[in-house]
Amino acid sequence: VVVTSDAVDRILEQWAQVDPDLDVTPMAIIGRVSRLSRIVDRRLSENFAEHGIDDWMYDVLATLYRSGPPWELSPTKLVEHTMVTTGAMTNRIDRLTDRGFVVRRHDTDDRRRIVVALTTSGRTLVERVAPGHYRYEADLLNALSTSERIHLEKALRVLLIRLGDTPFRD
Amino acid sequence: VVVTSDAVDRILEQWAQVDPDLDVTPMAIIGRVSRLSRIVDRRLSENFAEHGIDDWMYDVLATLYRSGPPWELSPTKLVEHTMVTTGAMTNRIDRLTDRGFVVRRHDTDDRRRIVVALTTSGRTLVERVAPGHYRYEADLLNALSTSERIHLEKALRVLLIRLGDTPFRD
DNA sequence: AAAGATTGACAGTTCAATCTTA
DNA sequence: TAAGATTGAACTGTCAATCTTT
Numbered sequence: 001v002v003v004t005s006d007a008v009d010r011i012l013e014q015w016a017q018v019d020p021d022l023d024v025t026p027m028a029i030i031g032r033v034s035r036l037s038r039i040v041d042r043r044l045s046e047n048f049a050e051h052g053i054d055d056w057m058y059d060v061l062a063t064l065y066r067s068g069p070p071w072e073l074s075p076t077k078l079v080e081h082t083m084v085t086t087g088a089m090t091n092r093i094d095r096l097t098d099r100g101f102v103v104r105r106h107d108t109d110d111r112r113r114i115v116v117a118l119t120t121s122g123r124t125l126v127e128r129v130a131p132g133h134y135r136y137e138a139d140l141l142n143a144l145s146t147s148e149r150i151h152l153e154k155a156l157r158v159l160l161i162r163l164g165d166t167p168f169r170d
Numbered sequence: 171v172v173v174t175s176d177a178v179d180r181i182l183e184q185w186a187q188v189d190p191d192l193d194v195t196p197m198a199i200i201g202r203v204s205r206l207s208r209i210v211d212r213r214l215s216e217n218f219a220e221h222g223i224d225d226w227m228y229d230v231l232a233t234l235y236r237s238g239p240p241w242e243l244s245p246t247k248l249v250e251h252t253m254v255t256t257g258a259m260t261n262r263i264d265r266l267t268d269r270g271f272v273v274r275r276h277d278t279d280d281r282r283r284i285v286v287a288l289t290t291s292g293r294t295l296v297e298r299v300a301p302g303h304y305r306y307e308a309d310l311l312n313a314l315s316t317s318e319r320i321h322l323e324k325a326l327r328v329l330l331i332r333l334g335d336t337p338f339r340d
Numbered sequence: 341a342a343a344g345a346t347t348g349a350c351a352g353t354t355c356a357a358t359c360t361t362a
Numbered sequence: 363t364a365a366g367a368t369t370g371a372a373c374t375g376t377c378a379a380t381c382t383t384t
Contacts, residue, residue, distance in 0.1 A: 010337035026307035037207035137196035143332035162313035167180035
């Protein structure tokens with residue numbers, strides 16, 4: 001049997017029954033984005049767990065990694081990339097330090113500043129986890145044709161730009 | 171100035187510089203879904219806050235509301251709809267009870283079962299919040315043409331079905 | 341046993357207040 | 363004063379254990 005409707009279709013039906021005058025159609029997109037994000041997050045977490053890490057760890061470590069040599073950023077920069085508050089970032093850095101994936105260094109010029117640097121162990125971890133991670137993501141997307149993927153990507157970019165998610169400075 | 175790239179484009183660029191052989195293109199979609207979901211959630215929260223509620227409250231109350239008369243569901247049913255665990259749901263019901271939006275009733279036939287019922291106050295709240303909520307969502311989507319919206323919706327549905335997010339039973 | 345709901349320990353986040361340095 | 367980072371309280375989530383009823 002081929003499934004042609006998802007959970008959001010069912011929810012839209014319910015609204016149509018209960019309040020036909022209310023226009024809930026935006027949910028067809030917004031609701032799906034929300035559900036998809038959560039479901040994908042869960043799947044990816046399982047993958048990370050097999051490598052002994054949590055998803056938020058990859059979030060930080062990969063951000064440092066792709067910043068390139070010398071693989072270090074201030075907590076403030078990390079916050080800009082990762083969409084969490086500075087308080088959360090302090091906690092994340094603590095945990096990553098405990099695990100030996102990063103080290104804190106004081107900036108010699110401005111002693112208010114801290115630099116978070118990837119250790120060799122942290123760099124190795126990203127290199128070990130990343131390929132499988134993106135392969136797994138690619139696998140989730142193989143239900144879409146190339147053309148569908150291009151359209152989807154474009155539409156999502158439009159929405160993100162409209163919401164002000166513009167590129168950060170280095 | 172017209173912005174033509176978003177934060178994810180920048181991240182893809184960084185990866186290309188650091189590791190050109192790694193195929194990170196799935197992130198063009200998965201990463202955007204994740205960011206979009208978080209950003210939208212935040213915006214919608216502001217809207218809910220103006221009505222004095224948290225987003226998870228609307229999540230539960232709207233689920234009860236759209237189930238139609240007599241506006242009641244068991245905690246287990248609520249869990250199936252809202253993508254949280256039973257422990258979280260018990261807590262949510264406690265809070266909503268404190269606020270007077272729902273009441274717990276024991277099932278007379280099977281005393282293991284509880285029914286969560288929307289109060290008049292809870293129903294009124296949904297009726298007051300819902301229209302503005304969906305209008306706000308619609309506003310976020312007005313950057314897309316009708317055709318783009320249809321394609322986007324279809325692609326998201328395909329992904330959700332592929333991930334097993336099929337309709338629940340009543 | 342198994343189903344349904346609750347509990348309590350733990351983790352991670354936000355937010356406002358605080359500390360240090362510029 | 364302001365910038366950058368940290369702290370601690372409050373909140374919400376997960377997960378495993380537990381309690382009650384079937």
